[in-house]
Amino acid sequence: MALEEMRSPIESGCPDGFQYMHPVMRKNFGQWKYHEHPRPGVLLHVAKSGDEIWTVKAGTQRILDLYSLRKLTEIGDKYADGYVRFTIRSNIEYMVSDGSKVEPLIKALTDAGFVVGGTRNSIAMISHTQGWLHCDIPGTDASGVVKAMMDEFIDEFTSHNMPNRVHITTSCCQINCGGQGDIAINVQHTKPPKIAHDLVGNVCERPTVVARCPVAAIRPAMVDGKPSLEVDEKKCICCGACFPPCPPMQINDPEHSKLAIWVGGNHSNARSKPTFHRLVAAGVPNNPPRWPEATAIVKQILAAYKEGAKDWERINDWIDRIGWPRFFEVTGLPFTKYHIDNWRGARASLNASTHIRF
Amino acid sequence: MAKKIYDTPMLDELEKGPWPSFISGFKRLRDDHPDARINETVGSLLGQLEHSYETRKGYWKGGTVSVFGYGGGIIPRFSEVADAFPESKEFHTLRVQPAPANYYTTDMLNQLADSWEKYGSGLITFHGQTGNIMFIGTTTENTQHFFDEINEYGWDLGGAGPCVRTAMSCVGAARCEQSCANEHAIQRHLVNEFTDDVHRPALPYKFKFKVSGCPNDCQNSIERSDFSVIGTWRDDMKIDQDEVKKFVAEKGRQYVLDNVTSRCPTNCITLNDDDTLSVENHECVRCMHCLNVMTKALSPGDDKGVTILIGGKRTLKIGDLMGTVVVPFKKLETAEDYESLVELAGDIIDFFAENALEHERTGEMIERIGLVNFLEGIGVDVDPNMVSLPRQSSYVRMDGWDEEAEKWFARKAEQAAG
Numbered sequence: 001m002a003l004e005e006m007r008s009p010i011e012s013g014c015p016d017g018f019q020y021m022h023p024v025m026r027k028n029f030g031q032w033k034y035h036e037h038p039r040p041g042v043l044l045h046v047a048k049s050g051d052e053i054w055t056v057k058a059g060t061q062r063i064l065d066l067y068s069l070r071k072l073t074e075i076g077d078k079y080a081d082g083y084v085r086f087t088i089r090s091n092i093e094y095m096v097s098d099g100s101k102v103e104p105l106i107k108a109l110t111d112a113g114f115v116v117g118g119t120r121n122s123i124a125m126i127s128h129t130q131g132w133l134h135c136d137i138p139g140t141d142a143s144g145v146v147k148a149m150m151d152e153f154i155d156e157f158t159s160h161n162m163p164n165r166v167h168i169t170t171s172c173c174q175i176n177c178g179g180q181g182d183i184a185i186n187v188q189h190t191k192p193p194k195i196a197h198d199l200v201g202n203v204c205e206r207p208t209v210v211a212r213c214p215v216a217a218i219r220p221a222m223v224d225g226k227p228s229l230e231v232d233e234k235k236c237i238c239c240g241a242c243f244p245p246c247p248p249m250q251i252n253d254p255e256h257s258k259l260a261i262w263v264g265g266n267h268s269n270a271r272s273k274p275t276f277h278r279l280v281a282a283g284v285p286n287n288p289p290r291w292p293e294a295t296a297i298v299k300q301i302l303a304a305y306k307e308g309a310k311d312w313e314r315i316n317d318w319i320d321r322i323g324w325p326r327f328f329e330v331t332g333l334p335f336t337k338y339h340i341d342n343w344r345g346a347r348a349s350l351n352a353s354t355h356i357r358f
Numbered sequence: 359m360a361k362k363i364y365d366t367p368m369l370d371e372l373e374k375g376p377w378p379s380f381i382s383g384f385k386r387l388r389d390d391h392p393d394a395r396i397n398e399t400v401g402s403l404l405g406q407l408e409h410s411y412e413t414r415k416g417y418w419k420g421g422t423v424s425v426f427g428y429g430g431g432i433i434p435r436f437s438e439v440a441d442a443f444p445e446s447k448e449f450h451t452l453r454v455q456p457a458p459a460n461y462y463t464t465d466m467l468n469q470l471a472d473s474w475e476k477y478g479s480g481l482i483t484f485h486g487q488t489g490n491i492m493f494i495g496t497t498t499e500n501t502q503h504f505f506d507e508i509n510e511y512g513w514d515l516g517g518a519g520p521c522v523r524t525a526m527s528c529v530g531a532a533r534c535e536q537s538c539a540n541e542h543a544i545q546r547h548l549v550n551e552f553t554d555d556v557h558r559p560a561l562p563y564k565f566k567f568k569v570s571g572c573p574n575d576c577q578n579s580i581e582r583s584d585f586s587v588i589g590t591w592r593d594d595m596k597i598d599q600d601e602v603k604k605f606v607a608e609k610g611r612q613y614v615l616d617n618v619t620s621r622c623p624t625n626c627i628t629l630n631d632d633d634t635l636s637v638e639n640h641e642c643v644r645c646m647h648c649l650n651v652m653t654k655a656l657s658p659g660d661d662k663g664v665t666i667l668i669g670g671k672r673t674l675k676i677g678d679l680m681g682t683v684v685v686p687f688k689k690l691e692t693a694e695d696y697e698s699l700v701e702l703a704g705d706i707i708d709f710f711a712e713n714a715l716e717h718e719r720t721g722e723m724i725e726r727i728g729l730v731n732f733l734e735g736i737g738v739d740v741d742p743n744m745v746s747l748p749r750q751s752s753y754v755r756m757d758g759w760d761e762e763a764e765k766w767f768a769r770k771a772e773q774a775a776g
Binding site: 025032055059069082092114127135176179180247274 | 425426460475494556577582623
């Protein structure tokens, strides 16, 4: 197409959400009084004006096909008021102003195969990334891992039985797009990249790749008479940072790309300051289609948390109280030399005290 | 030609179990959709995904695709195994910016679905981890057609690459009594000021805005954004003592001691003999715990504003960084308040553009140059709320001590004068 026939974009940016907001929410914007949790998956917010808005939250397969999306909108038209939103964890929320609509709406969602829940002290929908379906650097799949795990945790999604909410995340590489979580299941590579030397010179901007390495393990080299890169394998921490700028440095390995499990990430300021998640298990097989080994460890951790934590304690609060040695004891997970951090700032994670629980 | 159906024994395992199955959804598009283009694209995608499951490897590579006039917003994907699965050889994703807090009418969702049905694979995610609607799977040519169509009715691409990214907000004041800010206005003022930086990647690396209405930070802005805006308040929290008494009557004193007062990080809340609560508000750090437990009895004060934290990000390259306080408290009520917020963001982005190394996030830049150099660069005064502890190391030159102390007293005098 000739340039002059191309349509110029309208740079409208982020749209105004008020046009899509339930009229009761528009009317009472900034004027809410309190909220309650009438049952799992349902929130009731009451405004200072006395107006009510009822929210029904449902989990979906996240990667929606047109049929599932249209089913969700059809339910919204027939049983709700036609106003929805999506949460940060990709649940859909229907807002209705009349509480009598809640039960028929829940029934319609449940009959259509969606799962009402995910509120308060439940296991929330697992946040996830693209994986083998669409990412260019994934060590595993995302939607499949989450589907397999949510099949196991569905009863905890639809109830309020955990000490506090549990946010689980998954990530298909160490960049960790899934984010911090009470429990995070992330790919962990265990071998240095395999380099296709014949391709590096043409595909990769070599100084960029050298600069990308966090431990300065990559240097330019001539291999078989061609410009390439070589990796000091003793220094290499197998993080995969060189792979996105240089795909011939293949880090993903069907056998040696494993999963690691991290716990205690919490972005809320409630009680303690926000925390990052910490390593608890590694070497977990990346085992499609249902990743049973990873699920088993997550279940072990959740069982210990459910048993031992007090009400309102998130996983990091619980471990703060009982201590890490006890965490490894009650979960049955091994404590290894790899749990002791050696990255910059690691000294702050050592126990510089005689505070020891016996 | 008969449709090619690839065997998917591993993916079929993901049709079992009670959680909704994305694979079943894919198969409906492959088997039931009237448009052969969609049947073939999704059928081929299923074949490639099964191949990934069997070999435990991904087979997509990036490239360069955008729409006319923009430099980003599309995640290009070309198949490395296109010979085996040709109908999904081009499978790009369009990132589209939603409204703050992701509101839609069902009519609008249906309209978007209709447009995507014309040009795409029929797969959509609400939303990706950066906050965009992900329209997953279309060809280079249809990328332009789809964008042209939805751009006409109000939708614009988000960021991809080293640019200002799509922003995110919590549900906020639209539904939550704990909100201390207009998240909606904050997000749109910020990100729409930098539309050019969203569409034309030219920064050292990505730059993200996220907004949460209170310190519960439901949007996870402190860990996931370069510019985190979190609502808070600075006067006394509100206590409805009648509701406190009702709560105590219902749950018992011990419950309140165990779950409210003893969990306070600064021990500033006390249960009195008459079943009322008292709070030492000067010691309260606005952690939100007691408000979360007693939603009817306790609520934020009236003097609301935001705290701004800069530099949050995940692992690469130097390790995880939380955002840290750069503006302890800022009122956001008047047009001038919003102007100065946007001005601050502009100063930070300019400083970042000029001083960060390639592929370095704001947090990493600040770690490298020190917070004080950053603050001086953007013209923000130091404040003890920016640190959890003052300096430990004595290895520092302090030639300017007297002038700096003068500045502190001058600022104090200025504040006292109002």
